[in-house]
Amino acid sequence: MAELTKELSQVKGEEPAVRGKDVRVHPNPEPPAKGPLDAPTGTPTVIVDDLHIVYRVYGAASENEKGNAVNALTRILKRQGRPQMKEVHAVKGVSFVAYHGDAIGVVGRNGSGKSTLLRAIAGLLPPHEGAVYTDGQPSLLGVNAALMRELTGERNIVLGCYAMGMTPAEVREKYQEIVDFSGIDEFVQLPMSTYSSGMGARLRFAISSAKTHDVLLIDEALATGDREFRKKSEQRIRQIRESAGTVFLVAHDLKVIEQTCNRVIWLHKGKIKMDGDPKEVLAAYTKG
Numbered sequence: 453m454a455e456l457t458k459e460l461s462q463v464k465g466e467e468p469a470v471r472g473k474d475v476r477v478h479p480n481p482e483p484p485a486k487g488p489l490d491a492p493t494g495t496p497t498v499i500v501d502d503l504h505i506v507y508r509v510y511g512a513a514s515e516n517e518k519g520n521a522v523n524a525l526t527r528i529l530k531r532q533g534r535p536q537m538k539e540v541h542a543v544k545g546v547s548f549v550a551y552h553g554d555a556i557g558v559v560g561r562n563g564s565g566k567s568t569l570l571r572a573i574a575g576l577l578p579p580h581e582g583a584v585y586t587d588g589q590p591s592l593l594g595v596n597a598a599l600m601r602e603l604t605g606e607r608n609i610v611l612g613c614y615a616m617g618m619t620p621a622e623v624r625e626k627y628q629e630i631v632d633f634s635g636i637d638e639f640v641q642l643p644m645s646t647y648s649s650g651m652g653a654r655l656r657f658a659i660s661s662a663k664t665h666d667v668l669l670i671d672e673a674l675a676t677g678d679r680e681f682r683k684k685s686e687q688r689i690r691q692i693r694e695s696a697g698t699v700f701l702v703a704h705d706l707k708v709i710e711q712t713c714n715r716v717i718w719l720h721k722g723k724i725k726m727d728g729d730p731k732e733v734l735a736a737y738t739k740g
């Protein structure tokens with residue numbers, strides 16, 4: 453471990469890679485005197501303003517549409533677009549404001565736009581219309597978060613921490629805590645390709661939550677953990693909230709949301725159907 457951090461710390465002068473895009477509310481190019489986490493609870497961290505996200509899907513062309521010169525020329529002459537392109541309007545005019553200390557659960561049926569909304573807040577999807585403003589760096593922790601399967605858990609911990617902007621000293625300090633939290637024990641020396649999906653998810657959560665986040669977006673990452681791990685994760689999410697970060701949590705397990713969040717947004721077909729107190733929103737959601 454010491455060797456690995458030394459090796460990586462020799463990569464001089466390189467800015468650590470950061471996840472997501474930092475779209476600041478304040479147009480002021482000067483960095484704020486106080487970091488976002490110093491701000492009192494109750495100040496906005498994320499503003500989503502009439503957000504629309506549209507995917508363009510280039511599906512399989514029908515036999516008639518398949519590429520040949522005559523078809524292509526006809527399309528050009530008729531000024532038609534690619535025939536096989538379809539648009540999926542996944543988020544349709546979503547607006548809300550999130551505050552420091554908020555843990556917001558996002559619920560909705562399959563395909564209602566939950567993951568799309570989180571990816572847009574993380575800056576990974578450009579708005580088709582509207583805007584997302586975040587105060588601080590959003591970090592998306594998803595089931596597909598970018599850890600490298602062919603590398604050992606140890607290497608992924610170190611690289612993951614660097615990617616979040618930690619210093620070598622911070623990585624050294626947090627390393628054992630991450631291993632312990634993930635519960636992967638001696639598997640840390642093996643490539644992640646040998647891990648079960650639950651072990652991978654636990655390691656991803658342990659790495660991502662080792663840092664204090666301004667805005668942490670968690671997409672179903674807790675779903676594969678066992679009961680004990682979920683308890684630990686809920687505790688961790690509470691700590692992040694208490695340190696005045698903002699957490700978004702997508703989970704199909706409504707108990708996790710109820711126990712962790714102070715607010716729930718219910719998405720239905722890309723629009724907000726309800727936004728408010730977890731008990732009220734979840735009761736309405738399970739009814740209807």
Ligand SMILES: Nc1ncnc2c1ncn2[C@@H]1O[C@H](COP(=O)(O)OP(=O)(O)OP(=O)(O)O)[C@@H](O)[C@H]1O
Nearest residue numbers: 507509540542560561562563564565566567568569
């Ligand atoms: N990469 C993509 N390309 C095209 N369409 C997509 C893409 N990702 C999602 N969609 C579509 O966007 C809509 C919203 O999908 P999204 O994954 O955000 O929903 P979700 O609420 O997270 O679903 P689930 O609960 O199943 O994870 C769906 O109609 C889906 O088919």
